Amino acid sequence: MNRYAHVTGWGIAVPEEILTNEKLAQIVETNDEWIVSRTGIRERRIARKDETTATLAADAACKALDRTDIDARDLDLIIVATSSPEHLFPATACLVQDNIGAVHAGAFDLSAACTGFIFGLNMAAQAIRTGSIQNALVIGSETLSRMVDWDDRTTCILFGDGAGAFVLQGSDEPGGVLSCVMRSDGSGGDLLSVPAGGSKLPTSHETVDRKQHLIQMNGREVFRFATRVMASATRETAEQAGWEVDDIDFVIPHQANQRIIESAARGLRLPLDKFVVNLERYGNTSTASIPLAMVEALDEGRIHDGANLVLVGFGAGLTWGALSMRWVEPKVRVTELDRRRRSLVTLLARFRSFLRRVQRRIEGLIWGAAARGQED
Numbered sequence: 001m002n003r004y005a006h007v008t009g010w011g012i013a014v015p016e017e018i019l020t021n022e023k024l025a026q027i028v029e030t031n032d033e034w035i036v037s038r039t040g041i042r043e044r045r046i047a048r049k050d051e052t053t054a055t056l057a058a059d060a061a062c063k064a065l066d067r068t069d070i071d072a073r074d075l076d077l078i079i080v081a082t083s084s085p086e087h088l089f090p091a092t093a094c095l096v097q098d099n100i101g102a103v104h105a106g107a108f109d110l111s112a113a114c115t116g117f118i119f120g121l122n123m124a125a126q127a128i129r130t131g132s133i134q135n136a137l138v139i140g141s142e143t144l145s146r147m148v149d150w151d152d153r154t155t156c157i158l159f160g161d162g163a164g165a166f167v168l169q170g171s172d173e174p175g176g177v178l179s180c181v182m183r184s185d186g187s188g189g190d191l192l193s194v195p196a197g198g199s200k201l202p203t204s205h206e207t208v209d210r211k212q213h214l215i216q217m218n219g220r221e222v223f224r225f226a227t228r229v230m231a232s233a234t235r236e237t238a239e240q241a242g243w244e245v246d247d248i249d250f251v252i253p254h255q256a257n258q259r260i261i262e263s264a265a266r267g268l269r270l271p272l273d274k275f276v277v278n279l280e281r282y283g284n285t286s287t288a289s290i291p292l293a294m295v296e297a298l299d300e301g302r303i304h305d306g307a308n309l310v311l312v313g314f315g316a317g318l319t320w321g322a323l324s325m326r327w328v329e330p331k332v333r334v335t336e337l338d339r340r341r342r343s344l345v346t347l348l349a350r351f352r353s354f355l356r357r358v359q360r361r362i363e364g365l366i367w368g369a370a371a372r373g374q375e376d
C-alpha cells in the first residue's frame with residue numbers, strides 16, 4: 001500500500017507591530033511610491049523584544065496542531081526552516097520541541113534561506129512516505145528585523161517577521177505532496193549573505209563596526225536569478241507530478257517582490273490570479289513567506305478540495321525549489337476533548353521543561369559528589 005503525506009494542520013503567527021512604508025521613510029531615505037512600485041510591499045511586521053524566532057514558531061505550531069486530532073506528543077519530527085535562528089546552536093527546532101512538549105520528536109533546523117520551507121516540507125513528506133515516521137511539523141519562522149541594517153535602504157525595506165507551520169500526516173489516501181525539485185548553486189553564495197558570526201568570520205568589534213553581522217545583498221543579481229528559476233522549477237515539479245502547467249490551480253510563490261512573481265507568471269503563461277500573493281502586508285519573511293501566503297489563502301476558502309498546488313521559492317545559497325501538492329481537505333473533526341487535551345499538553349510542557357532542568361541539576365550534583373568521592 002502506498003503512503004502519502006498530507007497537510008492536516010496549518011497556522012501562522014505574526015507580530016502585532018506594523019511598520020508601514022511611510023514610517024520607514026522616516027528612518028531611511030525612501031518613499032512609499034518607490035517601495036510599492038519596485039517591490040509591491042506596503043508594510044511589514046516587526047517582532048516585539050520578547051518575541052523571537054522560537055516563540056513565533058511555537059505559536060504557529062500550536063495553531064497548526066489545533067486543527068488536527070493529534071497533540072505535540074504524537075509528533076515524530078520537527079523541522080524549523082529559518083534564516084534567523086535563535087543561536088548557531090542549539091537548534092531553534094529543539095527550543096520549539098521543548099516549548100510545545102513534543103517529547104517523542106527529533107528536531108533540527110534547516111538552513112536553505114527562503115527556500116527552506118519547501119526543502120523542509122519535502123524532507124518531512126519523504127520520511128512519511130517511506131513509512132519511517134507518521135506525523136511531522138514543518139515550520140518557517142523569522143525575526144529578520146534583528147539582522148537587517150536599518151541604515152541600508154536597499155535591504156531594510158524588504159524584510160519582515162513572522163512564522164507559518166504545517167502539520168503533515170501519513171495516510172493511504174492519494175494526494176498530498178507529490179513531487180519536489182530541490183536545487184542549489186553555491187557559486188552565488190556571496191550575492192545574499194550574513195558574512196560574520198560563523199566560524200569563518202567570528203564576531204569581533206571589527207565585524208560589528210563593518211556591519212558584517214547584518215544582511216548584505218546584491219539585489220539586482222538576486223532579482224535576475226529569481227526570475228530565471230521560478231518558472232523553470234515550477235514547470236519541472238509540475239511535470240514530475242504528471243501535470244501540464246495549465247493543470248496548476250494555484251502557485252504559492254516566495255513573497256519577495258511583486259515584479260518577480262509577475263515575471264514568473266509571464267514565463268509560465270499563467271494568469272496572475274492563480275498566484276497567491278500577500279507580500280504587500282508582510283514583506284519578505286524568508287522561510288515564513290510561503291506558509292504565510294498559503295495559510296491565508298486556505299483560511300479565506302480560496303483553495304478548494306482537490307486543487308493542484310505548486311509552492312515555489314528561491315533564496316540565499318543560492319537555493320531554489322518547487323513542490324507540487326494535491327490539496328485534500330482534512331476530514332477529521334476536532335472535538336472539544338482534543339482541544340482540551342492539547343492545551344493541557346502545552347501547559348504541562350512548560351512544567352516538564354522546568355522539572356527536567358531541576359532533575360539535571362540534581363543529577364549533576366550527585367555525579368559530581370560521586371566523582372569527587374572516587375578521587376579522594
Ligand code: UT7
Pocket residue numbers: 029030031034035038039114153154157217219220222223226256257284286314315316
Ligand atoms: O528572498 C530573496 C531576497 N532578495 C530578493 O528577493 C531581492 C531581489 N531584488 C529586488 O527585489 C530588487 O533588486 C530591489 C527591490 C532590492 C531593488 O530594486 P531595483 O529595481 O533592482 O533597484 P536598483 O537596485 O536597480 O536601484 C535603482 C535605484 C538606485 O538609484 P540610482 O543608482 O539609479 O540613482 C538606488 O540607489 O533606486 C535606488 N534605491 C532606492 N530609492 C529609494 C534603492 N533602494 C531604494 C529605496 N528607496 N529603498
